[in-house]
Amino acid sequence: MSTRRTFLKLTAAAGLAPAVASAQGAAAGKVVVIGGGYGGAMAARMLKALEAKLDVTLVEPNPVYTSCPFSNSVLANLREIGQQEFRYDGIRRAGVSVAQTSATAIDATARTVTLADGNRLSYDRLVLSPGIDFNWGAVQGYDEAAAQKMPHAWKAGAQTVLLRQQLQAMADGGLVVMSVSANPYRCPPGPYERASLIAYWLKIWKPKSKLLLLDAKDAFSKQRLFQNAWAQLYPGLIEWVPLSKGGKVTSVDPATLTLVTEFGSHKAAVANVIPPQRAGAIAAQAGVADRTGWCPVEPVAFESTLRPGIHVLGDAAIMGAIPKSAFAANAQAKVCAAAIVDLLAGRKPQDPILINTCYSLVAADYGISVAGVYRPDKGQLAEVPGAGGTSPLDVVGGFRGQEAVYAESWFRTVTAETFG
Amino acid sequence: MGRVLLPALASAVLAAGPAGAADVPANGPPGASSCTGCHAPSKLADSAIPRIAGRKAADIETFMREYRSGAWPSSVMGRIAKGFDDQQTQAIAAWFAAQPE
Ligand SMILES: Cc1cc2nc3c(=O)[nH]c(=O)nc-3n(C[C@H](O)[C@H](O)[C@H](O)COP(=O)(O)OP(=O)(O)OC[C@H]3O[C@@H](n4cnc5c(N)ncnc54)[C@H](O)[C@@H]3O)c2cc1C
Numbered sequence: 001m002s003t004r005r006t007f008l009k010l011t012a013a014a015g016l017a018p019a020v021a022s023a024q025g026a027a028a029g030k031v032v033v034i035g036g037g038y039g040g041a042m043a044a045r046m047l048k049a050l051e052a053k054l055d056v057t058l059v060e061p062n063p064v065y066t067s068c069p070f071s072n073s074v075l076a077n078l079r080e081i082g083q084q085e086f087r088y089d090g091i092r093r094a095g096v097s098v099a100q101t102s103a104t105a106i107d108a109t110a111r112t113v114t115l116a117d118g119n120r121l122s123y124d125r126l127v128l129s130p131g132i133d134f135n136w137g138a139v140q141g142y143d144e145a146a147a148q149k150m151p152h153a154w155k156a157g158a159q160t161v162l163l164r165q166q167l168q169a170m171a172d173g174g175l176v177v178m179s180v181s182a183n184p185y186r187c188p189p190g191p192y193e194r195a196s197l198i199a200y201w202l203k204i205w206k207p208k209s210k211l212l213l214l215d216a217k218d219a220f221s222k223q224r225l226f227q228n229a230w231a232q233l234y235p236g237l238i239e240w241v242p243l244s245k246g247g248k249v250t251s252v253d254p255a256t257l258t259l260v261t262e263f264g265s266h267k268a269a270v271a272n273v274i275p276p277q278r279a280g281a282i283a284a285q286a287g288v289a290d291r292t293g294w295c296p297v298e299p300v301a302f303e304s305t306l307r308p309g310i311h312v313l314g315d316a317a318i319m320g321a322i323p324k325s326a327f328a329a330n331a332q333a334k335v336c337a338a339a340i341v342d343l344l345a346g347r348k349p350q351d352p353i354l355i356n357t358c359y360s361l362v363a364a365d366y367g368i369s370v371a372g373v374y375r376p377d378k379g380q381l382a383e384v385p386g387a388g389g390t391s392p393l394d395v396v397g398g399f400r401g402q403e404a405v406y407a408e409s410w411f412r413t414v415t416a417e418t419f420g
Numbered sequence: 421m422g423r424v425l426l427p428a429l430a431s432a433v434l435a436a437g438p439a440g441a442a443d444v445p446a447n448g449p450p451g452a453s454s455c456t457g458c459h460a461p462s463k464l465a466d467s468a469i470p471r472i473a474g475r476k477a478a479d480i481e482t483f484m485r486e487y488r489s490g491a492w493p494s495s496v497m498g499r500i501a502k503g504f505d506d507q508q509t510q511a512i513a514a515w516f517a518a519q520p521e
Pocket residue numbers: 034035036037038039040059060061062065067068069070071072101102103104129130131132153154155186187190194280281282313314315316324325326327328329357358359360
């Protein structure tokens with residue numbers, strides 16, 4: 001009771017009269033969602049669709065969301081950045097209040113969120129889907145200023161455009177160097193899709209150029225499919241250097257575009273550094289990130305195991321065997337929304353089943369995929385044995401072309417479902 | 421604090437009750453809400469992926485069984501269908517069948 005009184009006082013103090021009214025009246029509870037990406041935007045929308053009486057606020061500073069999925073196609077001139085952009089009008093139309101600002105602090109005990117615009121929101125349940133932040137300095141010399149010379153392009157938008165401009169300005173014969181982080185990071189096959197599509201573009205526009213792929217690991221997602229396709233489509237163009245052959249980049253010099261590995265150094269004409277990552281900073285502030293920098297959750301409603309009442313979705317969470325993908329964030333959001341409606345109604349949420357599918361383009365008309373089915377097992381989300389796996393290695397006819405078409409269909413469907 | 425709020429919420433939600441009957445949330449039995457990432461429950465966007473909302477439950481089940489056994493060729497559905505048993509598939513098929521075409 002005392003907690004509730006504090007909660008009312010706080011919202012009143014923050015001048016949020018409507019929130020107080022809904023908390024006192026007969027309507028359902030109040031859910032705040034932080035982060036309007038694939039996880040958060042879908043969760044906000046699904047919560048409202050499942051229970052119109054819920055008071056749902058989405059907190060997101062950017063008026064426009066720029067999608068990472070298909071942003072590698074922008075680098076290869078196959079799409080324009082505008083095709084990656086989604087607004088929040090559809091989400092507002094669905095009855096969600098959108099607070100265009102960022103969350104600066106979360107008090108898990110008082111159940112309040114402080115916003116950069118000075119307001120404070122109270123919640124019965126909080127959903128966090130803040131995506132990633134970079135571990136600046138983990139690769140020595142790679143900080144925010146360095147990213148203006150050696151873009152990461154691992155959050156889509158200005159960085160994507162910068163990397164594309166650099167590629168286009170490069171002389172034919174210039175060396176493109178990519179550096180890839182160790183696991184875990186956002187979108188396991190993403191760097192290899194990027195290498196493929198840059199190679200696709202180089203082959204047409206800068207045929208004397210090469211791409212050096214420096215990797216801090218010895219194996220990667222869909223590896224044989226990628227490597228077979230590279231040998232077939234881009235022979236001699238992509239050189240992959242694994243960890244054991246000196247692939248790990250330990251420092252960079254942005255002034256000279258030099259990348260230093262344990263075995264030597266490489267001077268690039270264009271350098272793309274995909275640095276080590278962690279959950280978006282607000283997660284650590286809220287106390288839901290552990291020492292790894294990511295957020296442990298239980299496998300049914302994705303509630304934090306560190307702070308009750310806070311659900312973590314998408315890239316920020318440790319989701320057992322499920323990779324960090326937009327497909328997965330979207331699937332988790334729908335499961336989480338249904339679970340929150342149950343929890344607020346005093347019902348026990350059902351055990352979920354989740355699917356993940358990551359499509360990658362190796363060329364404009366050449367798609368491959370990896371899929372998995374997951375369910376709770378011993379407190380974790382585990383892969384259902386016998387299901388999932390990658391596209392076949394040997395195929396006939398138009399199989400790869402068909403998967404490229406399905407990839408784009410998925411993108412159109414999931415962005416329509418999420419942003420409307 | 422949960423104790424104070426929950427009873428009120430519970431009755432409000434149950435009265436509005438989309439979930440009413442068999443404890444199936446409005447976004448479907450386990451797994452269904454992942455299918456919709458590719459198979460939208462309503463016509464949302466141009467897509468080469470076949471629509472399954474509003475199709476006969478028995479047809480959806482037959483497809484899923486044949487994808488699982490490999491009798492019917494597919495790019496991705498074989499890998500997905502193998503993650504669902506007959507009972508789970510049946511529940512999902514019934515839910516999609518009940519969605520508007
Ligand atoms: C090049 C590339 C290609 C990819 N391709 C694919 C693909 O083909 N398929 C696929 O499934 N996945 C792909 N991914 C992965 C996909 O982008 C992520 O997995 C997905 O975006 C995760 O969703 P999320 O909700 O966790 O985070 P995000 O989508 O990053 O959303 C996080 C949101 O939170 C907001 N935010 C952060 N902090 C705060 C705060 N304090 N207050 C308020 N808001 C905040 C941010 O502004 C952002 O809008 C790709 C990624 C990259 C980099």
